[in-house]
Amino acid sequence: MRLTAQDLAVRRSGRRIFSGLSFALGPGEALMVTGRNGAGKSTLLAVLAGRLKPEAGTVTASGIGEATLSECLHVVGHRDGLKSPLTAEENLAFARDLLGAPTASPRAALEELGLGHALRLPVAYLSAGQRRRVALARLLVCRRPLWLLDEPTAALDTASQAVLAGMMARHRAEGGLVIAATHQALGLEDAQELRIEAPREAGAAPAQKASADEVWW
Amino acid sequence: MRALRALVARDLALAARVGGSGALSLVFFLMIVALVPFALGPDLNLLSRIGPAILWLAAVLSTLIGLDRLFQADEEDGSLDLMSGSPAPLEGVVLAKVLAHWLTTGLPLALASPLFGLLVALDGRAMAATALTLLVGTPALTFVGAVGAALTASIRRGGLILAVVVLPLMIPTLIFGVSASEAALGGTIPFTTPLAILCALSLIAGVIGTLAAAAALRWSE
Numbered sequence: 001m002r003l004t005a006q007d008l009a010v011r012r013s014g015r016r017i018f019s020g021l022s023f024a025l026g027p028g029e030a031l032m033v034t035g036r037n038g039a040g041k042s043t044l045l046a047v048l049a050g051r052l053k054p055e056a057g058t059v060t061a062s063g064i065g066e067a068t069l070s071e072c073l074h075v076v077g078h079r080d081g082l083k084s085p086l087t088a089e090e091n092l093a094f095a096r097d098l099l100g101a102p103t104a105s106p107r108a109a110l111e112e113l114g115l116g117h118a119l120r121l122p123v124a125y126l127s128a129g130q131r132r133r134v135a136l137a138r139l140l141v142c143r144r145p146l147w148l149l150d151e152p153t154a155a156l157d158t159a160s161q162a163v164l165a166g167m168m169a170r171h172r173a174e175g176g177l178v179i180a181a182t183h184q185a186l187g188l189e190d191a192q193e194l195r196i197e198a199p200r201e202a203g204a205a206p207a208q209k210a211s212a213d214e215v216w217w
Numbered sequence: 218m219r220a221l222r223a224l225v226a227r228d229l230a231l232a233a234r235v236g237g238s239g240a241l242s243l244v245f246f247l248m249i250v251a252l253v254p255f256a257l258g259p260d261l262n263l264l265s266r267i268g269p270a271i272l273w274l275a276a277v278l279s280t281l282i283g284l285d286r287l288f289q290a291d292e293e294d295g296s297l298d299l300m301s302g303s304p305a306p307l308e309g310v311v312l313a314k315v316l317a318h319w320l321t322t323g324l325p326l327a328l329a330s331p332l333f334g335l336l337v338a339l340d341g342r343a344m345a346a347t348a349l350t351l352l353v354g355t356p357a358l359t360f361v362g363a364v365g366a367a368l369t370a371s372i373r374r375g376g377l378i379l380a381v382v383v384l385p386l387m388i389p390t391l392i393f394g395v396s397a398s399e400a401a402l403g404g405t406i407p408f409t410t411p412l413a414i415l416c417a418l419s420l421i422a423g424v425i426g427t428l429a430a431a432a433a434l435r436w437s438e
Contacts, residue, residue, distance in 0.1 A: 051298060080296025085234035086227070097223030098303045167232050 001072060001145045002026050003048075003177060008057035010043055017043050021054070027063075027175040031190045032166070034181075035196035040179035042077065044196065045148045048179065050077050064145070076137040078149035080135040084124035088115065088134045091123055096141040109140035113163055128155040135163060139171075147171060149180040161187070161213050219307040221313040228317030230234030242282040242322045243329060249275035250333045261338045268337035269347045273328055276351055276394075277387050280322060280358040284383075285376035287366040288320055290432065297370075297434070307431040315363045315427070323355030346401030346408065350415060354394040357419040360426030361386045369431035390418050 001026065017040040025031055032040045046052040048059060050070040061069045092106035104160030110116050113133045115202050123131060132155050139147060147168070153161050165187030168178050180186055255272050256262060291297040291314075300310045330351050334344040367385035369375030396412035 040236075049302070051301070069305050073302065075295075075298060077295065077301065079293070081295035081297070081299040083227070083231060083294070085231060090227070090230065094223050094227045095299060098220045098300065098305070100220065100304050129347065131403065 001177065002122070003059070003061050003069075003146060004075045005048070006046070006049060006058060007055050008059070009189050010040065010047055010052065011053045012043065012052070021194065021196070022106055025177050025179070025193055027177070028059065028172045030172060030178040030191035032180055032182055032186065032188060032191045032192060032193045033113065033196065034183070039196040042150050044078065044180055045075070045150050045179065047150055049073060051144070051162070061146075068131045069146075072144055073146040073148055074139050075130075075148045075150075076085060076135050076139065076152055077148075078154075080131055081138075082123045082131060082134060085122055087120050087122055088137075089124070091134060091136055092141050095138045101142045101144070102144045104140045105139055106137070109137040110134070111141060112167075113137050113160065121170045129157060129160065130195070132156055133160055136167070139167065145175070146177045147179070149178065149182075151182055153184055153186060191214045220303050220436060221309050221323035224300070224310060225317045225320075226309075226314040228314060231319065232317070232321040236343045239355065240280040243325050244285050245282050246275050246279040246326055246329070247333060249278060249337050254336060264337040265340065265343070265366035268339045269343060269350075269402075270395045271337050272333065272347050272351070273391055273394045273398070275333075276326055276330075276355060277358060277384070277391055279326060279382070280362055281376075281380050283322065284359075284366050285340075285369065285379045286363045286365060288430075289366070289372075292370045293383060307434060308427050311363060311367070311430045311434070312427050315359055315430075319356055319359045320365070323359050324352075327351035327355055343398065343402050347398045350394045350397045350412065353412065353419055355388045357415075357422040358387055360419075360422035360430075360436070361390070365429045366437050368437075370434065371437050372393065387402075390415070394416060411413060 004024045006022050007019075008021040010017045013038070021044065022033060033044055035041055043052065046196075047054050050068075059069065060071065064072050065073065081095070086094070088110060089106045092109060096102045096106070107119055111121055112134060114131050115130060115137070118126060118130060120136070123134060126134065132152075136152065152164060156164065168188060172178060178188065178191075180188065219397045250271060257263060289299065291300070301307060303310065327348055330348045331344040335346060339347065362379075362383050365379045368382065369379045372378060393415045395404070397408060397415055398408045400411055401408045
């Protein structure tokens with residue numbers, strides 16, 4: 001699939017978060033979204049996931065047939081979508097049945113992330129890093145071309161970060177897209193970087209464009 | 218279909234685990250019904266006359282138990298975002314969640330009501346009639362409640378707001394539920410007339426409630 005965002009602007013509760021963001025991703029490409037805390041990285045991911053409506057601009061996806069964009073993406077963020085009373089296996093089996101297009105069994109996905117022993121443990125018993133790994137295992141149980149990752153390495157140990165880097169590399173080799181909001185290097189090779197800056201006050205600097213800076217490397 | 222079956226199964230499993238509200242609403246129902254004879258005194262004629270009304274009132278109140286967490290729990294931990302990424306429509310998701318909620322609150326309540334009828338001195342005929350009206354009427358309560366639950370999903374302590382919003386909308390169901398139970402005990406109207414209206418209310422609430430709750434969830438995003 002191919003994803004294009006054009007001049008995105010978002011306003012939440014009357015406050016301009018960012019504006020004028022554009023990027024384009026083709027098969028196998030990755031985008032790192034950076035910026036200081038509160039700059040709007042998670043907001044951008046929420047817009048891409050279809051949970052927030054942008055004030056201006058468009059997000060278009062091509063090459064996904066009749067499916068809508070929200071049916072073609074995985075989101076792993078701070079709210080991990082895991083139910084504490086259910087076991088890791090039950091959580092993953094539910095996600096697989098809910099999202100469709102299953103590719104791996106919950107056991108295989110958890111073992112890949114080094115959590116095979118937690119298969120039958122309620123998620124409530126797991127540590128923050130282990131919970132995050134269960135949420136990341138969702139990426140493996142069903143196939144979706146676009147991964148939206150919000151600080152995916154938060155609470156992860158170095159070994160798991162390497163596993164995640166390997167997962168993302170394999171996903172991209174299969175033609176998938178990765179968009180990650182992050183403060184750290186994720187091991188994404190030749191990824192584009194999109195830096196979100198705080199918008200300048202329109203009144204304070206009338207000569208300048210009142211839009212977020214966007215820098216490409 | 219597979220997605221919705223998985224959702225119903227998950228919600229039933231959650232209700233059965235620690236912290237689920239499965240048995241709680243039934244206990245609450247028992248509490249209210251048990252309190253009434255203490256408040257009114259042991260006047261059996263009075264109790265059996267107002268018994269169906271008490272059972273229905275208790276059913277309306279205990280439907281509210283756990284209703285505030287119907288969508289809020291999924292909203293907080295991100296499961297709702299997961300569901301909106303499912304190929305199943307949001308209306309289907311609402312329907313599956315309401316069905317699971319009714320199976321864990323409304324259905325056990327209707328099945329247990331003959332037993333609780335003993336506490337308010339109902340005879341066998343009245344017990345059966347009340348249980349039947351609860352069986353066909355509680356889906357309406359749950360669907361109406363689901364709209365309120367969807368509206369208050371993103372409000373932190375929305376339980377009380379939910380009750381204030383939802384209780385007035387439950388009045389028609391309450392009226393026809395009680396009048397059907399009382400018609401079974403005698404009177405001028407045949408039992409089937411209010412019962413048919415009660416069934417109609419459940420069906421209408423099923424359609425409107427599903428669409429309205431899904432719209433409320435979309436709007437709050």
